[in-house]
Amino acid sequence: MIQILHNPRCQKSREGLQLLEATNNEFEVIKYLDNPLTILELKSIISKLGISPLDLVRKNEVIWKSDYKGKNLSDEDIITAMVKHPKLIERPIVINKNKAVVGRPTEAINIIL
Template sequence: MSEPSVTVWHNPRCSKSRGALALLAERGVDPEVVRYLDTAPSRAELVEVLRRLGSDDPLVITRTGEARYRELGLAGADRDTVLDALAANPILIERPIVLVGDRAVVARPPERALELLEP
């Protein structure tokens, strides 16, 4: 049986994102890299990532410290509003997000990516 594929939602300007990719490479993992700022995930993809994370709360993948978060007035916003904002403003998506099979982690710190390599 083959190993499940590994996907990383990556921002090359983020040291945590680069660190997660380096850790995976050290272990011989060649993930599919999705530059989510260039190709923004759809709302449906965001909901699927939340499911894999085991959460229904989009704030677990939201960069609440971003100026855009404040500009959009998202503090206290409902789930649907936050999901729509994430789909329209991918800069608000936390990085990196690592997906393996039916599971995912926000790899902060980058070592969290390794959790998904364990059965």
């Protein structure tokens, strides 16, 4: 089943959800700020995205700038930071089987539907 990691307060995330609602596909909404991902879940998603952990970080978030920016961080450090502070995770993320995409731009979601 298709999944969307969704933040209802984010305009891009709402647009991604609307795109999914307009399809005939069943999907599950995961509010990852309410139910944070585990390290293993996040690693799996990063693998499906085919990107580095740093590429999934929202680098303009205050917590990133104050606690992590400019430091020599390993991939594990970055993943741990995203698990500890889910706001750092870029959104929305749509997962379909073994593939995933960040819905920025929203139309990118169509690639995996």
